[in-house]
Amino acid sequence: MVLGAVVAVVVATGLSVGVTHTSAPDLAASVAEWTALHDGPQPYADVRIESDVPITMSDGVVLEANVYRPVDASGKAPDSPMPTLVTMTPYTKLMTNLIDSAMALPGLQSLTVDLANRFNLSGTPISGFGDLLHGLDGGTVQTVLGVDRKLVRSGYTLVVADVRGTGFSQGSWDTLGAREQLDTREVIEWAARQTWSDGSVGMTGGSYAGINQLRAAENAPAPLKTIFPVEPGSDLMRDVVAPGGGIGTTFLPMWLNSVNQAKMIPDVSSMLRGTFDWAWLQERVSDPLTNYDLLVQALTTPAMDELPPALESALDESSAFRQGILGHPERITVPTFVYGGWHDIFANSATKIYNAIPLAAEPAPAREPGGADATAAPRPTSARTPAGASMKKLVVGDTYHANPGAGTGVPGAPPRLDVLQRAWLDYWLKGIDNGIDEFGPVVVWEQGGGWVTLPGFPQPGVTHRRVYLSPTASGIVETSLHDGSLGAAAPSVTETLTVAPGLSNACSRDAAQGSAGMGSVLDLCAKDSRVAETNALTFTSAPVDAATVISGPINAHLLTVHDTTDGYWSVTVNDVAPDGASTVLTTGQLTASLRAVDEARSTRSANGDFTAPYNPITADSHEPVVPGRPVALDIAVIPTQAVLRPGHRLRVDIFAANAPKALPFRPLLNASELKPQHLLLDPDAPSFLNIPTDRPL
DSSP: OOTOOOOOOOOOOOOOOOOOOOOOOOOOHHHHHHHHHHOOOOOEEEEEEEEHHHHEOOOEEEEEEEEEEEEEETTOOOSSSSEEEEEESSSSSSHHHHHHHHHTTHHHHHHHHHHHHHHHOSSSTTTHHHHHHTTTTGGGIIIISOOOHHHHHHTOOEEEEOOTTTTTTOOOOOOOHHHHHHHHHHHHHHHSSSSSEEEEEEEEEHHHHHHHHHHHTTTTTEEEEEEEESOOSSSIIIIIGOOOOOOOOOOOHHHHHHHHHHTOOOOOOHEEEEEOOHHHHHHHHHHHTTTTTHHHHHHHHGGGGOOOOHHHHTTTTTHHHHHHTOOOOOBSSSSSSEEETTTTTTHHHHHHHHHHHSSSSSOOOOTTTTTTTTTTOOOOOOOTTTTTTTEEEEEEEEEEEOOTTTTTTTTTTTOOOOHHHHHHHHHHOOOOOOOOSOOEEEEOBBTTEOOOOESSSEEEEEEEEEEEEEESSSOOOSSSSEEEESSOOOOSOOEEEEOOOOGGGGGGGHHHHTTTGGSSSOHHSSSOTTGGGSSEEEEOOOOOOEEEEEEEEEEEEEEEEEEOOOOOOEEEEEOHHHHOEEEEEEEEEEEEGGGGOOOOEEHHHHHSEEEOOOOOOOOOOOOOOOSSOEEEEEEEEEEEEEEEEETEEEEEEEESSSTBEEOOOHHHHHHHHOOOOOEEEEEBBHHHEEEESSSOO
């Protein structure tokens, strides 16, 4: 597959798909030890919960937390301090506690995991439902939804705090804003000062709690030593709020509804005690629907010259809102282990976070006294951890937001998320040299194949190449609007193809992704694009004669023509099997009037083409198109890792809509008039994919 300098390796647990196997540490014994250690007897018999512990912030607002401490068989907590973990959640610690309480019932957690593991819907039309369930036996409950009691019983104290304005905490919800980020730091410092803490703090949690970890790790406070974020985002505008100017009309309402409803649940126990916090109630009543104003304005504002405050803020890069939802992983200063999913709502960020973190990915070799690097600045490490340790890791699964960890913990796969988390935290917070330093550093599910271990992402040995869109029929598609082809040569004739907005995307992998995976139940939609393609322009390559790896970001360069001053384009890149099944590997979208590219924040390949164009998505960068005049669009397609097996083909699907996953901002939707859009295939200004492969297609 990968030639020459490729260093892709097969992990010792059997991760393979035919990648070149060079030198890899033998981790089989270590992986078995990590799993046995986590699943076996723990030093402490049980967990004691101290509920609703008040933590006063520097501005006087009180956050509430549950503190989980290990205890012996008599119920006594240890006298000696131990490492502390912090989770900051907007989904209410009450929910975390309820899930934890249910899982703490004797035998229930093991029964749940066993049932999920036995649940096999492969080969049925609803195998996607089984994929969702397998998040349960991959560590989702322990690392994202509830509490990992085994981790606490192994010798950690866990603090689960409601972020400001959510759960039982006072204040107004400042969604990922500056005040919320300051709160996180103050909670970390508070935890480190407690008598039960040894002063070393790690962070855990997924989704929003994962994002908060990344932000806390930027120029991290002294007590924070490491983080383990599961499915975090970093550039939320381009991840889920409005990637390419398409508002996340499935996920955002679902998410806002869950947080705003949960934050209204009162502390019933305080009512019974007569200590109910009336300030809490007043604050909730004053702001019951945080961020709904932005969503409503984005969907109802008729024109760009009538932007109300919330929408104006969302379209201003310098606003507090935009600054709050934009992370800076390049500022992270503590060891970080990231888990992401290729079809997660934050898939756009996963590999970018890893690459931006300015820490070593590979263990450093021991220095020779007086050697060439003897004067080099030492890398930051924990005082308990050997110098030169590998400080960042990445695992990306074939998962959605709802099922992180699915596919792990089985032969040929990485360990479960809870097992990896335990090994990582033990290494950095307890100084246990358990071999996690040799894991990875990058372990990903290679779509079309299986798990592979790589020295970095993209994997070495791939080259970005143009693959041109041609009107010439591929001969294998009968139901799309136009059956075109992909190839190494530009088309020889000029042709204009037309595609109109439609609803076929309601049955698509994009719809499944936008619903956090809830729409993935039907394989007919999520695992085969032929229904969605009935309202798409399709371009398909010849079958490959050898395994062909795709690794990295992709750019779709399209020459377009519009009948009005705007339009909306959605692109998917697919793997087409010999039986015709068309599986989406990755996706991208762009509103034509938001096509402006910030060159300084974009990347180009050696051939000069964009690999990852960066669209500002601002009111200032808004530029209506001229009806009838050709305009080139560069559409950023989410980075991915995949392999086309012999006999498979590459396909590009082009749509003029992507509902229900996304809709353009209402002023831009109005400007488009939902009219048909046109793709101009011109030999002198060709349309193409710039795609990273290890061999020509």
